[in-house]
Amino acid sequence: MYSRPLRQLVLAQRACIASITLRSTMETTAPGAQGLSPSSMMQHRLIHPLLPSSAPAASNVDAAAAATDATSVSILDHDNDNAAHPHGGSVVTSPPSIESHPAASSSPLPPPAPSSLPPSTTTTAIATNQDQSHGMYPGSSNNVLPFTSLLEVVTPEQHPTWPVYRVLEPDGRVRAGALEPQLGEATVKKMYTIMVRLQAMDTIFYNAQRQGRISFYMTSTGEEATHVGSAAALIPTDPVFAQYREGGVLMWRGFTLDQFADQCFSNCDDLGKGRQMPIHYGTAALHFQTISSPLATQIPQAVGAAYGVKLEDALQPIQQKRCVICYFGEGAASEGDFHAALNFAATLQAPVIFFCRNNGYAISTPVKDQFRGDGIVSRASGYGMHAIRVDGNDLLAVFNACQAAREVCVREGRPVLVEAMTYRVGHHSTSDDSTRYRSLVEIRKWHEHDCPLKRLRRWMEGKGWWSQEEEQQLRDEERVAVLQALERAEVKKKPGRKELFADVYKEKPRHLVEQEEELEAHVKKYPEVYGD
């Protein structure tokens, strides 16, 4: 199988490995190397059935694993944290790009015995006129890198495109080989109901803004399955850090139509006390962090929260461990905070699901003006992170993918990037007219031929769980419920003036007390201007 020089090299290396196995059998993971034991590879396959498990990658990794297991902790280790982390021995995902890498495939050899021995011992085990096959560099977290004599600047096109995980075809058929999630009829109907309610709220609140009743609104049309599929895969106490187009997540958790409407009208029942624009929801009771307008700022915050959750739940059984989920769009993923966050999460090993809604547009900016890589999911491998790409309009696939991602988070304490491919059917917001930068044909094509609600409904009808009558009834009920909530919220009073100065700090400092007194005096002086 190998050429003669290579065979000699392999034999020499095996001899070397055998000679040091005796010295260091009890060492576990080298802090500089990601521990890759055969048993953890098996676990890898069980947890990630959705990922390609092609042989070349496995053999590379297994061979490396065998060598690494046989060798000791690197003596070059300084401050490397990996060994000390509770989950320091966990598995590295090989994304498709590595197994097809020409350089990697040309040298399917195990790495040589690294650093537990002084360099002189290593070189006597290998003939000194042999080319080194691998080198040790502290700058690589793998520590051991193969050398190549082949000059090749790898092009991005050589990395294969990430596949899109899908369970249902748009016509509601289950794909060959796909597994439907174990969800009962009641749960599925609840999921569908939430999506219908979200659509009704989006339609009516958008129109309310057009009528001047609320100042601003953003719809989630076309992305309903990304909300409900993901939210349903979480437990209620998993903290959520969202961007602004995730109303369905809140709805799933139990945020009522009244609460949505109160926030949009900034009335006295708004949990945010009227301080922010519409759609900037937040609720501590449902573990949903308050939305803020700056994009991507929530992403590193989600990592900090995940780290805290991991410490807090360290002694909990798996069923009670939490993870954090963080939502953002493909445009926000260009912000520095995205890159900061993913690197932190992978390095510090924070249990967070990074859920990217890749809906094709950031206001008017199409993805070709946003990035040139293979979407957002391809970035994960650069950070050393698990990842999956999913059809965002397939609720069952989104559910499965998030469930699998969540498993990684709570079992291994490591982050996962989920990229949901979808389409923003509506305008960016009520301040946008998207027909100025895209065609009606394109919008209609997605709305009519790849609507997430239609897809799920067809599947439900196929199972005998849904009918046209129920459809009509549900649509009517939700429409009425939304209208009533809107009307109730509209007539409520606004928050009192004292809410202007409260909560800047926990306790009001002197200068705010003075400013508040100043305002009150001013208002009293001009009742004709300020009313009551």
Added chain:
Amino acid sequence: MQGIAFLSTVAGTARAPGRLRRRLLSSSLRTTTRSYTPAAGVMTKRMNLFTAINDALRTAMDTDQSAIIFGEDVAFGGVFRCTVGLREDFGDGRVFNTPLCEQGIAGFGIGYASLGKTAIAEIQFADYIFPAFDQLVNEAAKFRYRSGNQFNCGGLTVRAPCGAVGHGGHYHSQSPEAYFTHTPGLKVVMPRSPAEAKGLLLSSIRAPDPVIFLEPKALYRAAVEEVPEGDYTIPLGRADVLREGRDVTVVGWGGQLRVLEKACDLAADEGIACELIDLRTLLPWDADTVMASVHKTGRLVVSHEAPKTGGFAAEVVAEMQERCFLFLEAPVQRVCGYDTPFPLVFEKVGREGGWEGGREGGREGGGGGGEGRGGGVG
């Protein structure tokens, strides 16, 4: 620059007594500046600033199991040794390096604190805090308010070394307090000495609001004093009157207090009794204490290392002229850094070193500082 400029300012604004009175007064006016005075019987230990900071961090970690310390290079002890020994004592889950990314450090800290926990972030130099500016200003500062008090990140404290050190140049010398004092929702604290730093840092960590804690790096080794052992706090939002005097109120914070002490001593030689005040907390700042002093003295000088225009002295001056206008005997003065990036080769001109080198006429300092600023009523 600042010593000479200060003296000319004070001489200009204060009454100038005759020579005999000056000699009699000067010794009594050179009051020993007191730092934080512990209660009787409290054990103290000689510490420099980084040791005192380390002690405060250790105390915080001991008393709050949720507290974590993170940032660049904190694991081995920190580039200024403020975190020495903490990883060994509290473990790598609670004291750890982050990747090199200030916006990540700040965001991570906010998220951790949002769970109600204590996050102590270190930014390696205040000059590098700007990538974190969005997280601090748009997120941390507004976290409680925007959520209707459902959420908060009060457990966040961001520590950063600030100020000139003699060879830092543009990017190891900045004092960015003014950017943050302009942000409602943040608190900004700068200690002047080791004992002050320990108490103020513990207060900052325990404050239910996000705090930017700026540590004058020139004092890390150079400032040494008896620091109380054990757990103590100095309240935020309260200024400290270091010495009393009837002639002029002098206000500063952080490392500048050392310069101001010397300047007040020089003024005392001229018979001028300065009342020296350390603001300690810049946001919210203790306007009442300064106001009471200016009512007494009728004259005010505010001094800081950071550039003059838009510097925090402007805030103090504006508020005091508004409150104390009828009590003022002279225009309020500011003695501040020049409005340039902090230049390496010219650092002496802007620091007390220049003054010490040129006391008679200020060979180095006079050129920079003698602008005849003391234009007030003599």
